[in-house]
Each structure stands twice: as C-alpha cells, then as structure tokens.
Amino acid sequence: MDSQTERYSRQMLFKPIGPEGQTEIGKKHVLIVGVGALGTHTSELLARAGVRKLTLIDRDYVDKSNLQRQHLFTEKDAEEQWPKAEAAKERLKSINSRVEVEAIVGQADAALLDGLMEDVDLLVDGTDNFETRFLMNDLAQKYKVPYLFGSCVGSFGMAFTIIPGVTPCLQCLIKRLPIQGQTCDTVGIIAPAVQMVTAHQGAEALKILSGNMKAVRKTYVSFDLWENEYLSLKAGALKDSGCLSCGDSPEYPFLQSGREMKVAVLCGRDTVQVRPAESGILPLEQLVSQWRSAGLEVGGNPFLISVVKDGTKAVFFKDGRALIHGTKDMNEARKIYHSLVG
Amino acid sequence: MDSQTERYSRQMLFKPIGPEGQTEIGKKHVLIVGVGALGTHTSELLARAGVRKLTLIDRDYVDKSNLQRQHLFTEKDAEEQWPKAEAAKERLKSINSRVEVEAIVGQADAALLDGLMEDVDLLVDGTDNFETRFLMNDLAQKYKVPYLFGSCVGSFGMAFTIIPGVTPCLQCLIKRLPIQGQTCDTVGIIAPAVQMVTAHQGAEALKILSGNMKAVRKTYVSFDLWENEYLSLKAGALKDSGCLSCGDSPEYPFLQSGREMKVAVLCGRDTVQVRPAESGILPLEQLVSQWRSAGLEVGGNPFLISVVKDGTKAVFFKDGRALIHGTKDMNEARKIYHSLVG
C-alpha cells in the first residue's frame, strides 16, 4: 500500500467511494466563497479528503471573536490580524501538503468570481450574506456547476444542494433577498450549528466529487440543535421554469452590472454609503428590536434608524441604504452592513 | 468589552447561554475518552467554547490514515508518530491558551478513569469500542455525571445524552456488548459522519455546561448521511429499574475487577492474547464476510478464523478470545482487536 493509498484508506474502504471515487476526488477543484465558520470547516474537511485544489476567497482578517467557532485559526492569527484566506491556507498546507490551495484576499464580486469558474467542479457556500449567495447561485447555473448552499445563526441552520438542470435554484426557493436582521453579530452563533451545516455540505461534496450523483440529497434540511428539531423538506415543487437564474430563458440577474451592492466613500465625510443590490423596504421596527435585544444603542425616527456597533455609527434608511460613519474603508463598511442586516 | 468577553461574544449573544452561561462554561472540566475522530472534533469545539479544563485520554499515536478525518493533527504529527493526546494538547493550546489541557497517554481502564472523576462535570465519548463505553457509562452513573454517547462508521452514526437519574443508560439501551464487525478499519468512515455526531455531542455539551438542562435532547439520534436518513427516537421506555448500572441497586459491573478485557503477552511466543470482558459468541461467518469485503486475507475453520491486517496475523475463537501474533505490545494488540471487531 503506498503512502497516499494508506492516507485515504478509511475513505476508500467506504464502498460508495472506493478507490475509483478517491481517484475522482483527487482530480477535483472546489471554490469556497467565505472562509469564516462554514468555510473553515468545509475547507479542512475537503483538504483532508484529498481534493486536487481548493480556492478560498475572503475579504476579512482573523479577529478574536472568530476563534469561538472558526476552525483552522489560532490566537496568533487573531493577534496578527492575518487575512482569513491566507491563515486558512497555511494551516491547510500543514494538514495536506499535496492539495493545491489558492488564497484570494478580496471582495467576492461578480467580476472576480466569474473569472475563476473555468475549471471549478463545485461551489461551496461559506458566506455571511444573501447578496453573495445569489451571485454564487447565478454562477452555478451559468457554468452548470453544483452549488452547496448553507447558512446558520444561533442554534439554527439549513443546507440545500443545488444541481443545475435538476433541482430548483436559490432564486426559485427564495424570491427576494431576505432581510430579517438576525446575524451572528446580533443573535450569536454556537459552533455545533456550524458543524451540523458543514456535515451536510461535506457529505454532499463527497457524493458529487466522487461521482455518486444518485446519492445526492433532494430535500432542504433545516434544523435547530437547541430545540432538538430537524426537518427534511421536499423542494422540487418550487422549481420555476420562468426563473431568471435557472429557468428556460436565464438572465443571471446577479451577474448583470449594476446589480451589485454599491459601496462608495462619501467625499470629505469619513463616511461610506452602502446601497444593496435590490432596493427593498427594510423592516425598521424588527431591526430595532433585534438590535436592542443584542445590546446595541439604537435611535431614529420613522424614516431612518441609527445604531452604534463596536464604536461605529451606522444609519439605515427604509429603502435599504445605509451610511457607515467614521470610516473610509469600503470593506469595513460592507462588513458592518452585513453584520447588522445579514 | 474586555478581551475574554470579546472572544466569546458570539456565544454570549446566543440568548440561552448569555453572559451567565458563559461564566458557567468557564468553570467546567470535561473528560474526553479517546482522541480520534470524535475526540479531536469535540475537544476543539470545547476548547474554542472556553471550558476551564479538558482532560484527554488516548493510548494511540497519530498515523497517516488518521489525517483524513481526525482534526487537530498534521502531517508532521503523523511522521513523528506523536501520541494523539499530546498532539491534540499542543494544537488546543495554540487555539485557546487559557484552557487547561491535561493529556494522558494510556489505556482508559477502570482504575485510571475512576481516579480522574472527582471534579469532572461531563464525560464525552470519543472511543472506538463498546467495552470502554460501558465503562464510561458505569462511571457516569457512579459519579452522577452526564455522559455523551456517540459513535459512527461509514456514513452512519448515532448520539445519545445520558443523564443519571433521568434518562436510560447505555446498559438499558444495549443489553450486551454488540459485536457486528463493522469498524472504521473494515467498512471505512467519512468525515461528515464524524461532524454530524460531534455537532450533536457539542450542542448537548453546551446545554449541560451552561446549565440549560431543560434543553437537553431526550431522543436517541441515528442518521445516515449518504442515505439521507435522520431518526430521532424516543428512548425513555427502555429505562430499567433493574439495570445493574443505573437501576435501584446498581453494581456498576464494568467497574468490578475481573470485568475488563484481559490482555496478556504469551510467554516466549511473540503473541498477545486478548480476552473480552464478556465472553460471548462471535458471529464468525459475519466477520469473515465483513473482512473479506474489506479486502483482508481470511482463513479458518468452524472453530476459529485467522485474518491478516497490516502484516499482522490475528486468530479469533468463537468465544471472543483472540491471539495477535508477531507482537509483544499489549496496546498494539488491543488496537488491532478493536479495529477488527469493534
């Protein structure tokens, strides 16, 4: 038994994978968007499983508050504020030196992602906002690449496997960008909820990468580990032939220019304006109650609300627009925006 | 916000834990028996969650074939054959330097474990055999400490929370040491199945450690991630007042001397004899078919079977006894025994 065969022996002994499946896994390239809680778990799992290449994208750096649930990262990474994608890459190389890891420190926008898709075999969701998810969903459909949706907050989470041409897509399931104001920064998150999502994403990844398409899950999983609830919901009926992402005449709306979140530094004001891709009506009352309950200082009037988080003041308007004060850093402003409204 | 508050902020924002729950977690001592796939995942989760102390016990060293699913370990650990408990400790300290980690490299027998229980708040199952599980189950009952049972093989796994005085114990659920011959070494294991078990163990640990006893799961979870199956089974009816471990007149059978697996080097023969705690009838035919299907060389007659694994020959008798040839190392012999029959 050579050393690579020994390394993956327990995975090859699993009949549905076997030596053939392992060879297939070893040829595959997986793109993971977001290297936070979900992305660190799935990237570790796939590096250990022996994929050929992982591409990791994240714009953020490691922060002390990440350590409670984001694997791969150490106290040293947080002290040195190492970029997440690079910190993850370093650890993954020590775990499996044969896996090629490409780390991209940057904003996962349409231009960047579209340029990466050419030889990608699987898209894995590790992001913290639906704007990026809808973008990944469009890319999955355009390039006919499976997309593993996953998300969680508190003890609650969900996972769904999107196979272009077979299952409904994220746009079929969720017609509009959902804004509920529940984020890991407002209602918290426990690490087991993360692992529950990545256990599902990981199993689906191994099925797809090893060529076991028949075993792919057709239901949408939703669970709450604290409430001891687990639902497995049939989703096929939502497949919509008129869907602009996956229907008969796709337009891939989130790949169109002008359809992205717009972020601009306001001239001379030390303020960044954030405008979401889809102008919708922010449920201001719900947000106020979420934020108050998260211990944030909240003020405002019927037209706008202001909130102070980590020393930064942000003002949200009913149409979804926000001003983030005290910064000229666009990535910092995006991060604060998503941490408050998702 | 001081640095520790910031570190655990996302866990404290989760309402059922809150600052009070976090303070409780920070006082607790968890004993994890077995630092393989399950034990590396749960120890990382609990170190990141901020428990006061973790005690880790494992007799084994890191092997290349562990890297596919056992977190915390790197290629370097496998090359240097670092003991698992020590390799885990080193990584855990870089993740959370405030958590006290005690690493014990040794056989988790009744004498060792009994001496550790005094200030333990929770027992977590990371072992690969039912003998050790029944021992942990007796200790949990004797010291009135919750015990988180978990196990997995292939894509299949299970988890159950045992609360002394409240739920049935492992002995109520499973009357005899089960021997099915399916182990990670014979039918393999995929990492997502491990994560699925530890997601459940982890959530239950956080409930218990933070004082949320009402949220504790009452059902026995059994799942198969490849088959997309998830069962949550009521177990209360199996609580047995005559149970020798948790009933009205407990005898803690696995803590009695003479009730442990007996391992002895046979004089001058370079062979170790292993005799299980409970002499039962080994299902020789089933074992032969499992082992053949795992690609092992199997021979024998109606009274015994011989099998060669990793160059070592082992002979199993119908009553459960085995001879492990070519070694004088008792731990190595135990390891081979459990890897073949569980």
Added chain:
Amino acid sequence: MNKIMLFAQLKEDAGKSAIETKAAGKTVGELRDFLEKETPLGNLDGIMIAVNEEFVKDDWIIEEKDVIALIPPVSGG
C-alpha cells in the same frame, strides 16, 4: 385547524414555537397575508413556507389538518 410551526426568530416574534389557526381553503399566499396582518410575525417577505414537509408555491391550497412550517432563510455563515 392547522398547526403552523415556527423557527428561528419567528419563535421569538410569536413568543411560542407554533400557532394554531384555521387555514383550510386558503392559499399559501393568502395565509402569508393573513399572518402578516393578524399576528406579531410581521413582514414575511422571503420566508419559505412548507406544507406537510414540502415547500409549495403561493397558489397551493391548504387543507384541513395540513401542518405548515415557516422557515426563515438566515444569512450567517
């Protein structure tokens, strides 16, 4: 009567984990409007609705004893 199971923040908004209501005969879309107006659940835009463990479209007609689940897609990751 129909049981409506609530998840994540909807549990908190309602102060309980399920609501009982008479929804038979209503479409899923009509139920959504009704819940937005008559309960503390507020804006249900983007909330996914399953009937008897299956997601259905807004024109699906609910029958007596159907069990409904409201699943809010959350954004964390």
Added chain:
Amino acid sequence: MNKIMLFAQLKEDAGKSAIETKAAGKTVGELRDFLEKETPLGNLDGIMIAVNEEFVKDDWIIEEKDVIALIPPVSGG
C-alpha cells in the same frame, strides 16, 4: 403488513433498505427471533428495535401498520 427499516450493515445483509413482513400480534422479542431465523440478517444480539420512532422492550406487542426500525449500535469513533 409492517415495514421494517434497516440501517448500516443490516441493509447490506438484507440487500435492501427495508423488509415488509406481517408482524402484528408478535412481540418485539418474537419478531427478533423470527428475523434471525427467516431472513439473511443473522444474529441480532445487541440490535436496538424501535416501533413508530420509539425504542421498546422485548415484550412490546406490535400492531398492524407499525413501522419498525432496526438500529445496530456501531463502535467507531
């Protein structure tokens, strides 16, 4: 008739994921003996048996249409 759901190696032993049999009136212990003798499942020592998503003792009497699950405790970790 009763459906008997199989898991882990029992699926392989039987070559399918479920067995249909007439078990109504039998106790769980009698069903276990029957399955050991009449099916390829072999020795069921230590296999846990649930009826309608609830583990029950060997003297429990099975009724028509009860769904039975055989859960083998596995040892890996």
